[in-house]
Amino acid sequence: MNIDPLGSIGLSAFVAAIPIFFLFIALAGLKMKGHIAATIATxxxxxIAIFFYGMPTQYALAATFQGALFGLFPVCWIVITALFIYNMSVATGQFEVIKNSLASITDDRRMQALLIAFSFGAFIEGAAGFGTPVAMTCAMLVGLGFNPLYAAGICLLANTAPVAYGAIGLPVIVGAAVSGVDEMALSQMVGRTLPFLSCLVPLYLTVLMSGWKKGLEVWPACFVSGGSFAIAQFWSSNYLGPMLPDIIAALFSIVCTVAFLKFWSPKETWRFPNEPKSEGKAQLMYTGGQVFRAWAPFIILSLFVAVWGIKPAKAALEHIFFxxxxxxxxxxxxxNYxxxxxxxxxxxxxxSAAGTAILFAWFFSIPVMGASMQTALKAAGGTFKQLKWPIYTIATILGFAFIMNFSGAAITLGTAFAASGSAFPFFxxxxxxxxVFMTGSDTSANAIFGKLQYVTAEKIGIDPVITMSANTCGGVCGKMISPQSISVATAATGMVGREGDIFRFTVxxxxxxxxxxxxxxxxxxYVFPWMVPAYEKIIAGAPKPVVDAAAAAAKKAATIQEGYMYIVGGxxxxxxxxxxxxIAGAGPIKVAAGKDKAHFH
Incomplete structure (x- = not known):
């Protein structure tokens, strides 16, 4: 792998960045459809890999193919199964109950965005990650009546603060493993940075939706939503580690925000300009049991992805099939370099894939929603039709990410940034x-650039945990413009072909x-070094402890056994x-016109 094929790192970086420049121009300027832009960029x-980096054609095509495979599974698999549940909820009329239950808490679009896009989305990010929260929350907001463009943009923007601890802390765990930085120290450093973002994002969302005046009107709710999330995120990341911050912080934020809205409400309900004026908080039209039943599929989904995210459970499932x-x-x-x-x-x-956990949740949700198998399969079939182009786009974009990685182009770009010297912590x-823009994944970004961040930090004399934290936290901001994430959002909001609109909205x-x-x-x-956690640094070249094979096998067996217990319990x-x-939700439910009432029990 030659990371400087032209003999000048600046010139090589310029050539390596041509596909990225094209994506920016195609999506933001030319308003090109996502699948076309992705195909050309790839x-x-x-x-470039073949003619500038000297990569054999066979290797280049194989790398692209492998990326496309990864795009199809597990990434697209998550989006597909998440929309199975949402589409079935709509088809059975249960989503109308969800909409009414939220409107009875608040009919203000700003508050609904805080609860769903920010808090609930963070919970799903922590449990599953990899596109699931954007798919779920976008679909829910559109179902509530949000403008699709705003629904997509808001959910992508909200999906920033929780990304570093997504999928049960995977970005931090992988970043630590690849770079050599202590895992707990990285969790702590990230957890001392992102809470500032967590406090900012809710207010940022409301201002973006409604303008400065209307956005600032609801600062108390934003403060409660973001502040509660930030406190729990800081505490859990600094004292428990990287696996649970999103789940703990999201639940705490939801509880605090809902409780706060019981005693406080905006002076004036805000809705999008093209919507009819609000007539006040909606009256709850359903019993508590019916509301519970409508939300139960998403509770089941959360339980499945939470159980599937536990390491022993994952090990047990992979012991069955991998x-x-x-x-x-x-x-x-x-x-490599x-x-x-x-x-x-x-x-x-x-x-053990998160998408399969959601598939199981879909199966369990069929009787919960009172759907016939015909209705469930029809909703699933419609999902595949709905996702035809997004699936292609996501697979193509992951092919793009893999060829950038295997050819050395990604490292060329990183090395060019590393030449910034003492300013490197910023860059x-x-x-x-x-x-993350290239791959759609903070985990992948840490895997690609982790070692580069570590080596560069040591060269300029700063703690590598700072640069690894910068890589992780900076990555969360790239999630909202990643073509992969945008493709997921367009699929969930019915905006396929308008990827450029969302890109311009978020960039x-x-x-x-x-x-x-x-x-x-x-x-x-350089200014507040006391923010950096103290930890025992690993000495390069130090002998690794000898692992007893029998003890390792026994430990693995015990882990698998523990995993089965988690799965059964879950x-x-x-x-x-x-x-x-x-039982609680028994009774007739009003079904929107055109729905088959025979499917309800």
Missing amino acids: SLAVL YKWTNPYLHNMVI LGKQVPAVYNFNFL AAFIGWLG IHSIILATLIGIMHYLWA IVLIFIVTIASR
């Missing part, structure tokens, strides 16, 4: 931002927030929720 990346495919045309064929062979292994972990955030906010993250990490490095709890929701 083609450009392949050509297929690993080694790409014969790419595996260990590429030597550290002189190590790059593996090309595709893991088909169907049972380190934009390396993470760029990584300036992405840059503003990434700049803020960069400034904070520059301050942590399913028992889900059965209880399923049965309780059917």
Whole structure:
């Protein structure tokens, strides 16, 4: 892997960035459809890999193919199954109950955005990650009557503060493992940075939706929503580690915000200009049991993804089925900039995938919603039709990300940023931002640039935990402009073909927030070094402890056994929720015109 094919890192970086420049121009300026822009950008990346980086054509095509496979599974699998549940909820009329229950708490669109896009979205991010929260919350907001463009933009913007601890802390865990930074220290450093963003984002959302005057009117609710999230995020990340901050913070934020709205409400209800004027908070038209039943599928979804995210449970599921495919045309064929062979292994972990957890939630939700199998399958079939182009776009974009990584182009761009010297803590955030823009994943950005961040930090004499935190936190700001994330949002809001509109909506906010993250990490490095956690640094070259094979096997068996217990316990709890929701929610439900009332029991 030659990271400077033209003999000038600046010139090489310019060439490496051509596909990225094209994506920006195509989406923001040319208003090109996402699948077309993704196809051209990926083609450009392949050509640059072959003709500038000297990558054999076979390797370049194999890398692109492997990325597309990853895009189809697990990424698209999550989006597909998440929309299974939403579409069935709409088809059975249960979503009308959800809408009414939210409107009875508040009919103010700003408050609904805080509860769903920010707090509930953070919970789903913590449990599943990888596009699930955007898919779920976008669909819910559109179902409530939000303008689709605003629903997509708001959900993408809200999905920033929780991303670093998404999927049970995976970005931090992977970042620590790849870079060599202590995992708890990285969790603490990220947890001392993102709470500032968590406090800001709710108010940012409301101002973006309704303008400065109307946005500032609801600052108390924003303060409660973001402040409660920030406090819980700081505490859990600094004292418990990276796995639970999102889930704990989201639940605390939801409870605090709902409780606050019982005693406080905006002076004037705000709705989008094209909506009819609000007639006041809606009256709850359903019994508590019926509301519980309508929300039960999403409770079941949360339980499934939470159980699936527990390490022992994941190990147990992968013990049952786990297929690993080694790409014969790419595996260990590429030597990276550290002189190590790059593996090309595709893991088909169907049972332990978050999308499969959501699929099981869909199965359990069929009787909860009172749907016939015909209705459920029809909703599922409609989902595939709805996602035809987004699936293609996501697969293509992941192909783009993989060819950028395997060719060395991504490292070229990172190295160019690293040449900034003492200003590197600021630019380190934009390396993470760029990584997430390319891959759609903070985890992937940390995997790509983790070692680069560590090595560069040591060269300029600052603690590597600062630059790794910058990479992680900067990455969360790139999520909202990632073509992968935008494709998920367009699929969930019915805006397929309008990816450019969403990109233009989010790009300036992405840059503003990434700049803020960069400034904070520059301050942590040189002005407020006491913000950096104290930890025991790993000495390079130190001998690794000898692992006893028998003890390791016994530990693995015990972990799997523990995982089965988690799974059984989780399913028992889900059965209880399923049965309780059917009993509590018994009775007729008003169905929107055109729905088949025979499907309700």
